[in-house]
Amino acid sequence: MSEPNIRLECLRPAEKWSHPTGEEVREVLRMAGFSASVAAKSLGLGEGGGRTVRRWTGEDTNISYANWALLCDFAGLGQIWK
Numbered sequence: 001m002s003e004p005n006i007r008l009e010c011l012r013p014a015e016k017w018s019h020p021t022g023e024e025v026r027e028v029l030r031m032a033g034f035s036a037s038v039a040a041k042s043l044g045l046g047e048g049g050g051r052t053v054r055r056w057t058g059e060d061t062n063i064s065y066a067n068w069a070l071l072c073d074f075a076g077l078g079q080i081w082k
Contacts, residue, residue: 014081025063029053039071
């Protein structure tokens with residue numbers, strides 16, 4: 001298995017954080033074993049949440065820090081907010 005391709009500035013506390021690219025969101029989803037719909041359910045995004053996740057991966061909109069931090073934790077990257 002290859003090393004995750006996620007920039008370190010995406011794994012920092014909110015005040016020093018940079019938004020991840022769609023590719024980085026896809027990588028964290030892969031590491032967590034999540035499809036868009038599973039990620040949406042795990043994040044409590046509600047109906048249509050899978051579409052929201054696809055908008056993040058397609059870079060149509062930026063993922064919020066809170067959702068990114070939770071996905072990183074689900075993927076085993078730790079609690080980046082600490």
